[in-house]
Amino acid sequence: MLLRALPNKSILRHYATKLDVLGVLRERGLIAQVSEPRSLLERKLERGEKIKLYCGADPTAKSLHLGNLLPLMVLLHFYVCGHDIVTLVGGATGMVGDPSGRKTERDALLDATRLDNISRINKQFSNFFRNAVNSYKQKFPDSEVNNGSCAHVNNYDWWQNVKMLDFLANYGKHIRIQSMLVRDSISSRLEARDGLGFNEFTYQILQAYDFYHLYENEDVTVQIGGNDQWGNITAGIDLIGRIATNTKNPPFGITVPLLTTSTGEKFGKSAGNAVFIDPEINTPYDMYQFFVNTTDADVGRFMKIFTFIPLDEIEHAVSSHLQCPHLRQGQRLLAREVVNLVHGPGKGDDAEMVSDVLFGRNCSGITGDELVRVFREAGVLLECSRHSTLTEILIELAQCSKSEAKRRIKQGSIYLGPERTKVVDEVSSLDPYVIDGKVLILRFGKQKCFVLKLC
Ligand SMILES: Nc1ncnc2c1ncn2[C@@H]1O[C@H](COP(=O)(O)OP(=O)(O)OP(=O)(O)O)[C@@H](O)[C@H]1O
Ligand SMILES: N[C@@H](Cc1ccc(O)cc1)C(=O)O
CATH class of the missing domain: 3.10.290.10 (RNA-binding S4 domain)
Structure with a gap:
């Protein structure tokens, strides 16, 4: 596996002092766990070695949502620092269903629905990274962004050729039942009344093999996911450790904390409280409204997670916001920045204009054409x-x-x-x-x- 050095110019203002992407991510509250030997990964990054990371999502809905953005923000930070990233849509895993974090079995999707979701999610992945990098460049015009490469894969492309007998013969013996049984996603369901189907039980093997496949064929050494993915990610690390031909570069897993609602539920599709990033489902204005309603206590935390605003500016913005919280300046900045990042430069400003007009701020000076454009885009x-x-x-x-x-x-x-x-x-x-x-x-x-x- 070839290690390439990062070009010096890709080191951005935020990371300039330490080459420490992980440190920055930790300070921003984006790291829950990093697998061992962590210091090896830290040293690689400090030496400026380029790495390749991946994160997957299953096509269980038409769109990615704000919860999915947490692991994608981690990929994004690495990407703008010059590292290579891969997004994976689970064309194969989506047929099986991940039991992680779920109390009950998922309903199977019709083939046509799953295929439609796959193409939508792939489009959302590529739009997200394009918009985010553009908005980064617009926000920090003096920073030279030498982002790495960004590839999009579908795990059905390799799973469709895997034959069950070959798989069991070649890989089965390397996958240990004991470690599968103790993973949270499995043990919690074994105790539940309805138990767990064999499909869901084997899910972790599929994700483990994906990591192995990307490690061997694409030089991917790090998998990112929500903290509910820890078991699936470490299953991949175990498998690579047992069968990979070249283990000079150990694989790693990094998880992000789960974004939860005020009642502690994971924010996402299953809980039915998702805000989707596809503008056809939730407009940029809907997303703006979601963030503008953030509580004062969450404003700073969300700015760290969902935006590129430097940490010192966040501190400053939050303290001046707290002097006059009723003006909601903190929420407005947060909402504008997230929408600019997710939907592209200017979209947050447009959503703010709609909100200002609807909620009675001074709107004189806006032309008729501009009003038609932004209100049409907002769907109102x-x-x-x-x-x-x-x-x-x-x-x-x-x-x-x-x-x-x-x-x-x-x-x-x-x-x-x-x-x-x-x-x-x-x-x-x-x-x-x-x-x-x-x-x-x-x-x-x-x-x-x-x-x-x-x-
Ligand atoms: N609320 C959240 N906070 C942090 N990460 C999340 C959140 N929701 C999803 N993710 C992460 O996003 C990635 C893709 O998730 P995926 O779309 O496959 O499932 P999901 O959104 O968790 O769906 P479901 O709610 O149906 O389980 C995973 O790494 C998952 O852990
Ligand atoms: N299991 C992940 C999605 C995923 C699928 C395949 C992978 O290789 C990686 C991640 C989830 O449900 O959130």
């Missing part, structure tokens, strides 16, 4: 005929009767235009409130705001 642009009267528009928006609409206007709870002009009567023309002849901002009291494109 409404349309109405430019010949409609105010009463007709209200009937549509509030799904109310004509008399109810008129009553609302009389009550003085309707505000129009960027200047939020209160109206108390049907207006003869909406034109004075319309921005650039095409967009009307209409508010119901303080709570609701609508942006309408006039057609």
Whole structure:
């Protein structure tokens, strides 16, 4: 296995002092466990040796979600420091189902659904790394980013050729049942009433063999995953130790802490609380809203995990945020940065603009075209005929009767235009409130705001 030295120029501002990506990741709260011999990995990195890392996700949903971003952020930090990365979509493992962290067996997916999920997830992997690197470059224009290579693989590509008899004969004896039985994902399910199917029991063998395959064929030496993946990752390390032809470069596993909800549940698909990164499922604005609602206590932690904001700037941002927490400056910075990173430079700023308009911040100066673009992307642009009267528009928006609409206007709870002009009567023309002849901002009291494109 060839070890290549990292080009000096790839050492970025954040890592300049130590060549210590692992140290930075630890400080950012992105490391739960590193397998032994850890010091060997640390020394390699300190010497500037280039390594290759992989992380996998099963195609059990249409999209990756914010929980999946934690291991991907680890890959990303290594990537912008010049290391090579591989993402894996589990075309094979997705047919079997990972029991890790689950109390019950997964429902099998239809082939067509799984295949569709695979192509979507591969696209999300490549978009994520492209957007994140672009947003990194935009954020730190003076840093030279010599990112490593980024490859995307599907484990079905090698599993489809593996024959069961050959596998059992060649690898079976190297896989020890005792160590399989004691892994948390297995032992916890053996005690449960419904037990565990043979498919799920063998899952760790599949993931172990993936690591072995990538180690032998692609020079991958590190696997990253959530902490629930520790058992599967160490199964791979065991297998490599037993059968690899060249063990001069020992394999390693690095896990990230599991992002949990306030009730301690893993944030993800199974728990049904995921925020997805596919903009067709959750728009950048949805993601912005999720982060803007972060509690004060989590703002700094999430900035460390989900953004590239340097640690000293995070400290500064959090302490000035805590002086006036009601302004939610910390949450706004966090939300803007994450969305820029995941969806590409500028998308966080666009989402912030939508949020500012909807939640009543000063929005004068935004052009009609810009409003149409950002509200359309956020999926919250409404349309109405430019010949409609105010009463007709209200009937549509509030799904109310004509008399109810008129009553609302009389009550003085309707505000129009960027200047939020209160109206108390049907207006003869909406034109004075319309921005650039095409967009009307209409508010119901303080709570609701609508942006309408006039057609
Ligand atoms: N909440 C989370 N925090 C940290 N890592 C996570 C989280 N959710 C998933 N991951 C990690 O993302 C990687 C891919 O996960 P994958 O998509 O296969 O399953 P999942 O999202 O955990 O799905 P499920 O909820 O159905 O178990 C794994 O390494 C997993 O540990
Ligand atoms: N088991 C991982 C996904 C995965 C699949 C195959 C691998 O080789 C690696 C990771 C999970 O469910 O989160």
